[in-house]
Amino acid sequence: MSLKIHNTLTGKKEDFVPIDQGKVKIYVCGVTVYDDIHMGHARSMIVFDMVVKYLRYSGYEVTHITNFTDVDDKIINRANEAGIPPLELSARYIREYFRDAEALGIGRADIYPKASESMDDIIAMVREIIDNGFAYEAEDGSVYFSVRKVKDYGRLTHRSLDDMESSGRIAEDPMKKDQMDFAIWKSAKPGEISWDSPWGKGRPGWHIECSAMIRSHLGDKIDIHGGGNDLIFPHHENEILQTEACTGEPLANYWMHNGMLQVKGEKMSKSLGNFFRVKEVASKYDPQTIRFYFLNTHYMSPLIYSEDALEEASASLKRLVNNYRDLQSRSRAGAAGSDMVAETEEARASFRESLDDDFNSRGAIEALFVLAKKTNKALADGSISSEGAERVLSFLREIDGMLGIYPSEGLSDDTLDKVMDILIAIRGELRKSKQYKMADEIRDRLADADIVLEDTADGVKWKRA
RNA sequence: GUCGGGAUAACAUAGGGGCCAUGUGGUGGACUGCAGAUCCUCAUACGGGAGUUCAAAUCUCCCUCCCGACCCCA
Numbered sequence: 001m002s003l004k005i006h007n008t009l010t011g012k013k014e015d016f017v018p019i020d021q022g023k024v025k026i027y028v029c030g031v032t033v034y035d036d037i038h039m040g041h042a043r044s045m046i047v048f049d050m051v052v053k054y055l056r057y058s059g060y061e062v063t064h065i066t067n068f069t070d071v072d073d074k075i076i077n078r079a080n081e082a083g084i085p086p087l088e089l090s091a092r093y094i095r096e097y098f099r100d101a102e103a104l105g106i107g108r109a110d111i112y113p114k115a116s117e118s119m120d121d122i123i124a125m126v127r128e129i130i131d132n133g134f135a136y137e138a139e140d141g142s143v144y145f146s147v148r149k150v151k152d153y154g155r156l157t158h159r160s161l162d163d164m165e166s167s168g169r170i171a172e173d174p175m176k177k178d179q180m181d182f183a184i185w186k187s188a189k190p191g192e193i194s195w196d197s198p199w200g201k202g203r204p205g206w207h208i209e210c211s212a213m214i215r216s217h218l219g220d221k222i223d224i225h226g227g228g229n230d231l232i233f234p235h236h237e238n239e240i241l242q243t244e245a246c247t248g249e250p251l252a253n254y255w256m257h258n259g260m261l262q263v264k265g266e267k268m269s270k271s272l273g274n275f276f277r278v279k280e281v282a283s284k285y286d287p288q289t290i291r292f293y294f295l296n297t298h299y300m301s302p303l304i305y306s307e308d309a310l311e312e313a314s315a316s317l318k319r320l321v322n323n324y325r326d327l328q329s330r331s332r333a334g335a336a337g338s339d340m341v342a343e344t345e346e347a348r349a350s351f352r353e354s355l356d357d358d359f360n361s362r363g364a365i366e367a368l369f370v371l372a373k374k375t376n377k378a379l380a381d382g383s384i385s386s387e388g389a390e391r392v393l394s395f396l397r398e399i400d401g402m403l404g405i406y407p408s409e410g411l412s413d414d415t416l417d418k419v420m421d422i423l424i425a426i427r428g429e430l431r432k433s434k435q436y437k438m439a440d441e442i443r444d445r446l447a448d449a450d451i452v453l454e455d456t457a458d459g460v461k462w463k464r465a
Numbered sequence: 466g467u468c469g470g471g472a473u474a475a476c477a478u479a480g481g482g483g484c485c486a487u488g489u490g491g492u493g494g495a496c497u498g499c500a501g502a503u504c505c506u507c508a509u510a511c512g513g514g515a516g517u518u519c520a521a522a523u524c525u526c527c528c529u530c531c532c533g534a535c536c537c538c539a
């Protein structure tokens with residue numbers, strides 16, 4: 001069984017073969033930091049977080065890089081409105097990004113390069129592209145990539161240059177030799193943030209930063225390049241051209257693109273104004289629920305965002321969490337019974353098989369529900385041993401390193417166990433003497449403290465809410 | 466228009482030639498002082514049309530519709 005990845009470049013699912021055995025170099029496009037991130041960004045972040053974690057789980061040594069675009073028109077405009085320097089604005093939203101990422105349980109990338117701090121690499125690359133004859137300096141000091149110089153434009157987009165040119169809505173730019181040419185260096189307008197370059201003061205075009213940062217941090221060629229599918233054209237297409245203009249080699253072997261989050265059938269985006277900030281959503285739903293919501297569907301599928309959908313995710317996840325809590329309760333009980341080896345191994349195999357199949361997290365979660373059904377049954381008839389419960393729990397913790405959907409806090413608080421034993425015993429006496437009012441009050445007040453008491457045929461059980 | 470991804474029960478989603486898919490919600494039971502959880506049970510499916518096949522939700526072809534990309538975007 002081996003990992004398969006849907007490659008946008010070929011449009012097919014392919015066996016994953018890394019450049020260096022046992023190692024993976026992955027670059028995931030980050031965000032332009034001029035505002036808080038929204039749920040669409042969250043989807044991409046959670047998806048690739050799962051991808052990176054699964055690669056590591058599978059034994060690969062992964063180097064993961066995600067960039068920040070911190071120099072750009074929108075940042076400049078926002079900064080002007082706010083009356084602060086652009087890099088101060090972007091620095092602020094980088095801080096907010098990390099705050100939100102943490103709230104979503106996103107693991108840290110190895111490096112987070114910024115455009116503003118990669119200027120030497122960028123300028124060197126622009127110069128190299130010019131030297132190799134793929135770009136030209138315009139009268140105003142901007143540098144444009146000459147798309148007609150490459151023979152196979154559109155490999156990722158699966159369209160020919162002529163197709164695109166005839167359908168494009170590109171504003172006429174007198175500086176360009178061909179209207180499909182794109183800026184890799186933009187000359188500065190008066191008073192605008194800029195860096196010195198051989199072509200005068202200016203700043204990088206949007207696509208060049210990724211090409212330059214990948215090259216300086218990961219080398220000429222990487223294994224996986226990821227991002228939202230809205231980046232396929234022109235961003236990723238152009239990254240390919242820029243890098244190849246220097247190296248003569250393909251930039252990445254596998255291109256992965258996540259599907260868009262939609263609101264009422266329309267893409268969630270800043271420009272449409274239909275976005276929900278991670279901050280708002282994270283204040284109402286815990287990170288586990290948000291992660292479950294996104295991972296409960298394949299990363300490439302479109303997903304329609306709604307509060308109802310999150311509520312449903314919350315209800316669904318509760319089933320898994322209840323099962324997890326019940327297993328913890330059984331594990332504490334010191335009971336005899338099945339060791340659950342077969343069930344756990346079956347679930348692990350099924351889980352891995354799904355993720356190996358183009359990171360099908362939905363299928364992996366389905367395996368968890370199947371396992372929960374089996375263990376619930378065993379819990380209901382008391383046929384699972386404490387060791388068995390612990391075995392299942394340990395498996396769930398193992399895979400949760402990737403999914404991040406189970407409760408994060410530990411439950412092995414001996415003191416709490418003892419206190420609960422006492423409370424349950426006292427409440428039992430009350431119930432025996434039919435003092436239900438008092439018994440219920442104990443239960444209600446424990447609920448306020450996020451501890452759930454359940455009266456079952458096998459005695460009283462408790463778990464955290 | 467050109468490219469890409471889709472259409473699966475009430476809803477949200479997996480699957481991808483034959484075998485009881487998963488969850489939410491709904492039905493009826495079991496358990497139960499109540500509540501909750503859990504178990505059992507039932508119902509509702511593969512956009513439309515041709516074809517291939519012993520067998521199609523799954524393969525092929527055609528059609529319809531939806532979303533996205535083609536200016537910025539995760």
